[in-house]
Amino acid sequence: MNPAELDLRPAGGGECRANCPHCGDRRRHLYVNRERRLWHCFRCGRAGRLIETALSAPIMRSLSGPADKGKPRPLPPEALDRAYRAMLARLVLSGHHRAHLIDARDFSSDLVEHGLYRSLPASSDLLREDAGRAAAQAVGQGQASRVPGLALRRGGWTVVGPPGLLVPVRDEAGRICGLQVRLDNPKAGGSRYLWLSSRRQGGAGAAARLHWACPAGSGLDGTLWITEGPLKADYAAWRLGVSVIAVPGVTTCMHQVLQAVAERPRRYVVVAFDADLQTNPQVRACALGLVGELELRGLDVSVADWPLDSGKGLDDLLRSGGRPAVLAPFAWRVRLKEDCAMLKIVGWAKVAAPPESQTVARDGRDPMPVFRAILEVAPAPGARGKAPRLPAVAFYQRAEKCAGTGLQEGDTVFVSGSLTTVRQRDASGSGWTEVPGVMLEELAHVRVPDVGGEDGDDGMPF
Known part of the structure; x- marks a missing residue:
């Protein structure tokens, strides 16, 4: 695939977005890090490193060049913040948009004022020209072309873009680095939100950014929630x-999320994507990928979960008076009925309950007799990645393969397998119930280690 087919676009944070040659994606879900030459598609999950070959040389050259050749690059965050605040100070919030925020979205008057939401009027409105002049004066006439959303018309600077509700997008320092427009009249089947940009007018384009909503007293080093959309984040942070x-x-700015979380100390991270991930395979894949990446980075991560009929977004749920269930990643995967074969368990385990025979069914297969034990699992020293510590999960193995193992309660074993769910006979013996487990394919994956070492230290984590 040549650079034209990849359709490389700037994504902010030193990254580009592109079409994925593996899954055939044409909405640029593949991200490329310019400096590290790493790529990852958030649609199909493939990832790797760009290698300098004759085939990839044109792509490497296009990455080394400017993101938008011949067009001005956006100003630094400090300057954009000055320009956008001056622009918003000259605009007003219409009665229609104020009613939408307060009545439909349950925003308080103080939250509306603090958020600096404004209305972008019709293109012929003089307010656009007044706001454009104010923004240009804030950064200087020579730098105004580097403010996404400003363009020269009839010898003066004006604000371009379709009419709608302007939503400020802030960085972690509270600086307004971009503006989203919630369109008054979106096209059928099109997006409701657009970034304020003047790319088509020869000015600076807008890059997709993270939005930080940090209410007073919440702090930047404590609990952090991750959700979709600036308006949802503002409301959730307030509530x-x-x-x-x-x-x-969900397919945008994921590398920025991972970088932001990795570079700052976080005690606790909660992923709260829209509840339609229960029915949308693409959203589900992105959520599973993000949670898995956060786990591999050793973070204390949980997932906010709620029924889809209680509201699509986190803000919908909170408006109705509900609260999400905050689940551990494994419990969330079980609730989604994910096979979880991509999540491997490799580590030492203590047998926490006596082994017993059991009958289970898995993946629509016929019921089979198995050997079942309850294990307390800890990550293995030196294991690739970081397997999550699980307080108690069931280990299943075909009964005929377990004869003569001598496994007993209190033994320490080494396990290697995949997290999964199985259907197990209930206490009455008349029905089935779904339970989490670690399904191992071969008996050789489990062994009882020799107890030894100096001073009775066997090197085990228990």
Whole structure:
């Protein structure tokens, strides 16, 4: 695939978005890190490193060049913040948009004022020209072309873009680095939100960014929630009293999320994507990928879960008076009925309950007799990645393969397998119930280690 087919676009944070040659994606879900030459598609999950070959040389050259050749690059965050605040100070919030925020979205008057939401009027409105002049004066006439959303018309600077509700997008320092427009009249089947940009007018384009909603007293080093959309994040931060970051969409800015979380100390991260991940395979894949990446980075991560009929977004749920269930990643995967074959368990385990015979069914297969034990699992020293510690999960093995193992309660074993769910006979013996487990394919994956070492230290984590 050549650079034209990849359709490389700037994504902010030193990254580009592109079409994926593996899954045939044409909506640029593949992200490329310019400096590290790493790529990852958030649609199909493939990832790797760009290698300098004759085939990839044109792509490497296009990455080394400017993101938008011949067009001005956006100003630094400090300057954009000055320009956008001057622009918003000259605009007003229409009665229609204020009613939407307060009545439909349950925003308080104080939240509306603090959020600096404004209305972008019809293109012929003089307010656009007044706001454009103010923004240009804030950064200087020579730098105004580097403010996404400003363009020269009839010898003066004006604000371009379709009419709608302007939503400020802030960075972690509270600086307004971009503006989203919630369109008054979106096209059928099109997006409701657009970034304020003047790319088509020869000015600076807008890059997709994270939005940080940090209410007073929440702090930037404590609990952090991750959700979709700036308006949802602002409302959730206000209602929950925690810091919330928002991605423009589940397939956008994921590398920025991972970088932001990795570079700052976080005690606790909660992923709260829209509940339609229960029915949308693409959203589900992105959520599973993000949670898995956060786990591999050793973070204390949980997932906010709620029924789809209680509201699509986190803000819908909170408006109705509900609260999400905050689940451990494994419990969330079980609730989604994910096979979880991509999540491997490799580590030492203590047998916490006596082994017993059991009959289970898995993946629509016929019921089979198995050997079942309850294990307390800890990550193995030196294991690739970081397997999550699980307080108690069931280990299943075909009964005929377990004869003569001598496994007993209190033994320490080494396990290697995949997290999964199985259907197990209930206490009455007349029905089935779904339970989490670690399904191992071969008996050789389990062994009882020799107890030894100096001073009775066997090197085990228990």
